[in-house]
Amino acid sequence: MNRSRRTPPLFVSLRLGLSYLLLVSLSLVFLTPILWMISSSLHSLEGVFAVPFRWIPEKLHWENYRDAMTLIPFGRYLLNTTVIAFAVIVGTVFSSTLVAYGFSRFRFWGRDKLFALCIATMMLPGQVTMIPLYVFFARLGWVDTFLPLIVPAFFGSPFYIFLLRQFFLSIPYEYDEAALLDGASRFRIYWQIILPLARPAIATVVVFSFMGAWNDFFNPLIYINSFEKATLTLGLNSLKAQIIGSGQTQWHILMAASVLVLIPNLIVFFLAQRHFIKGINVGGLRG
């Protein structure tokens, strides 16, 4: 190593400082709405609209959270949403990994065309299938049940299939061959070799599908009619519509409820990020 060629330390710290400045300021831009939400959730209703806005309220109105949880049956909605989200995750992960495994590991006639077709379904806007799907589920008698929200997840999702297939393709086929010689069936290879190795990709799918199900407003709005089967997003909406006393939406309570709804998203994200940041380590192969 030639010492004189090394970058001077001052330059390094300057560059590092600039990167951090840029990262912090960009993060602030993205964080502002969330910070506003958290701040508003601790204001009184007047405080929410005070000009100039006080980021840290004079008095912290923790009772907003209590109100948010009592004005609507928060516990019930939380349970409903959790059940749906959990089932959607299981369904999505199982079906999408299985289909992706097929596309990445088997050679069969028309495979690539079928894959293209599968990907092409991503281009169908949801609005196009909304009415036929509703009619379909209505005929099955599934309206006002969780089934229309859960069952479709068990039929794979093209985006996740694509994502997983690409990941599976990066897993060397030698593992499959070694397992075949070890006496494993194709399903066992999927279950005991491919799935554990695809943890980073599966973590991504879990996070995305959880957020999709947790934050879904539209589908519950269409299919769920009964009060006691509603999800948190429907609850938030009903809260918005609730007029108490002043005849005005209770923004501070709505924000408190929103913060509560947001928390599981953050938890799932932080639990999963360890996996998808770590990435795959193929220590079984050389190098």
Added chain:
Amino acid sequence: MASVELINVTKIYDNQVVAVKEANLEIKDREFAVLVGPSGCGKSTLLRMIAGLEEISKGEILIDGKVVNDVPPKNRDIAMVFQNYALYPHMTVFENMAFGLKLRRIPKEEIRKRVNDAAEILHIKDYLDRKPKMLSGGQRQRVAVGRAIVRNPKVFLFDEPLSNLDAKLRVQMRIEINRLYNRLNTTMIYVTHDQVEAMTMGTKIVVLKDGVIQQVDSPLNLYNAPVNRFVAGFIGSPAMNFFSGRLERNGGLFFVSELFRIELPESIARKFSSENRDIVLGVRPENIAEVGAPAGDNFSAGQTILVDVVEPIGNEIFLYFRDSSQSYCMRMPPDHVYKPGQNISVVLNLSKLYFFDSETGLCIA
């Protein structure tokens, strides 16, 4: 323990590339067969067909006398060691070795015993709880071998298992695999592109080129009696020299090339039916000696060459000389100093000459 037999085995890929052409081969019970050849010669494809990982386009493969063309890999009772080991990264060494046994529903105690025994043989007992990524290349290789031996298969297949190791480790593992063969005393089929590995390990060597089996023989027979120019050039290091020239009758029978004019003894001359033909003479580097070196009647008359490059490697010296088109090598004892540009007089060992047809490459004499 089992025999493996290939009858007219052909592999044609979807893109019409013929990887293996009409391969016929018999590997007897407890034989250590080595498939060797340059890259792309079809040796791995052949091995993978025996393993059942590759479909057979034509012909039949028999293990223990039974046709296995349509038998899935897991039912062939074979184990394979892959070039890149293919250890399951998410499992420990123990789990890697036990995986195949668990699938065969072998009792837990038995699994533990077998894995421990194999680990003992391969000196990996201390690593049983580690994941593959915490092991060195050599240790991973041992685990891969261990995974194969715990199964007690009828046939072991090795697909270039040493090619990812450094030179020193390769020699060491080569010896260990040899030792393992003596200990397990079972049928082994080993693929390599390294002719030294082939010569030192196999009891039977199969030389392949362009998907065609060139010669099947014992290591020494391959070296001493190659059937064609390819085998002659492939086996041996440094490789055999090939001098293109002509046979000429002028009193006796002479081989005449750009560098040499050698009178052939009657024992060789009588093997040629026609004279005045183009021919290729093959001479191994150790069969060219300097005039004055201990020589008997078997040597040719002295021929003058110009030393081009000198490579002293300690126990011997490689001298290179050339004609207008190519370079040749000769092996010299280490106790003499040679300089490039020096003229020396050399003799050829007449009892170790090989003649190849200049067109077909077949060994004529």
